[in-house]
């Protein structure tokens with residue numbers, strides 16, 4: 001198995017004297033960068049000057065001291081993003097405004113300098129080497145029209161790798177994108193999981209790439225398996241968000257979880273209720289601190305994503321940590337009327353495993369102490385609707401939580417096509433089980 005290319009890349013930053021990369025070296029480097037980040041943020045941003053009053057970089061004696069610092073939340077970013085800014089407006093080369101989904105209703109804004117973006121391009125260059133190489137043609141099914149957008153930075157990273165990025169943007173029409181894949185002789189692609197599944201199931205083996213990188217949303221095992229069967233390709237997942245500088249971590253050939261860009265990010269897992277670090281290997285909320293960001297450093301930023309660090313070292317042989325694939329987000333797990341929990345990730349594993357499913361939307365409604373789970377499903381053109389809907393029901397009944405709720409009479413299940421006229425626009429980037437009960 002090939003060692004993750006992030007290992008050698010991280011080593012160049014962490015061990016500039018040519019020493020061997022080790023966990024101790026990474027920890028020492030992260031501590032030094034953390035000290036600089038705390039001082040930089042405190043000196044320059046009004047937000048952290050207030051939030052970190054009484055704290056100094058020098059006062060941090062070990063990485064464990066990070067856990068004594070206060071968290072930064074998405075709501076902090078929404079309230080007054082300008083207060084995070086550590087450089088003058090003229091040094092900001094890119095501002096990303098994120099659509100609102102939080103409690104205050106204001107959009108989040110994230111600022112980057114050219115140097116911040118350079119770190120991301122460098123990460124994309126080396127991270128993409130996991131699946132692509134010189135001469136490869138890589139289709140980018142992510143937004144890339146604006147300079148400094150994720151697709152634009154990925155294009156630049158691929159160029160340094162000697163590969164050719166082919167900008168495309170999100171998939172709107174499966175057949176049209178499959179035509180592009182054939183015409184452009186695509187070797188690899190990067191896209192949103194359910195959109196890529198739609199391509200594989202619509203094309204039935206047509207235009208098969210050899211490598212696929214899935215990003216932007218949780219990746220069900222059922223979906224990766226369907227891609228591998230349809231295309232015979234390798235499937236990797238990426239974890240990142242705009243606040244991380246788009247890129248965060250990418251899977252290696254072992255395919256068990258992400259290795260992070262540890263020279264740029266320090267990642268922790270905390271108990272979401274208490275904020276305390278969880279014991280090694282246990283699941284909790286993913287929290288990260290930027291170590292090299294100049295425009296807008298983020299210290300202990302709570303992502304709302306749930307995962308854990310795998311306790312054993314990765315089979316690829318890397319000393320980098322391995323974080324399990326993110327399957328759920330805090331606040332996105334629904335408690336059923338009769339007890340038990342259900343999330344979109346659970347539904348995805350069952351429903352997307354059924355051949356002929358392109359995409360689906362799920363919602364829970366309430367009726368006199370009972371839940372009604374509605375699954376609106378888009379099917380491939382060649383799928384038989386009655387057989388496919390029956391197979392979806394069977395797959396859902398096999399989920400223990402649904403099975404016991406049905407037996408107890410506290411859950412009814414509707415499976416069918418989307419309402420008339422709503423056949424498009426289902427393939428949103430983030431999949432959530434909508435709760436319409438309250």
Ligand SMILES: [Zn+2]
Nearest residue numbers: 252254314316
């Ligand atoms: Zn690995």
